[in-house]
Amino acid sequence: MNKSILHFIILNILMNQNLVYANTGEKIFKENCSSCHINGLNKLAPSKPIIGSPILNNFNTFAEQLKYGVGVMPAFPNIANNKEDLKALYDYCIKLK
Numbered sequence: 001m002n003k004s005i006l007h008f009i010i011l012n013i014l015m016n017q018n019l020v021y022a023n024t025g026e027k028i029f030k031e032n033c034s035s036c037h038i039n040g041l042n043k044l045a046p047s048k049p050i051i052g053s054p055i056l057n058n059f060n061t062f063a064e065q066l067k068y069g070v071g072v073m074p075a076f077p078n079i080a081n082n083k084e085d086l087k088a089l090y091d092y093c094i095k096l097k
């Protein structure tokens with residue numbers, strides 16, 4: 001295989017990993033949250049959407065909400081106990097509009 005093709009492939013693999021990383025928050029959200037919070041809204045408690053939620057003003061409050069759950073919202077200890085996932089999910093949530 002010629003060298004520049006090899007470089008091209010390696011570059012693509014690296015760029016793809018970056019994309020995957022950048023999309024982690026979105027992926028976690030789609031897999032765990034969108035059933036109730038589609039488009040950042042709240043199907044079960046419409047007056048408590050994610051968009052504009054005071055819970056998002058503070059990373060620690062957000063972390064607690066996921067760790068213990070609130071009312072009908074279940075806890076997500078698997079996310080809450082994984083700092084990177086939690087951060088990625090938080091960053092995704094605060095950008096929802």
Ligand code: HEC
Pocket residue numbers: 029032033034035036037042044045048049050052053054055056062065066070071072073074076079089093
């Ligand atoms: C089974 C449905 C359900 C799922 C799944 C769910 N939530 Fe919720 N969520 C709720 C309900 C219901 C509330 C309102 C809780 C309350 O205060 O009574 C809520 C509230 C919230 C709030 C606070 C809104 C406010 O201002 O009170 C945030 C932030 C939030 N959810 C984030 C998430 C994230 C992030 C996920 C995914 C990891 C998630 N939720 C998964 C049902 C769900």
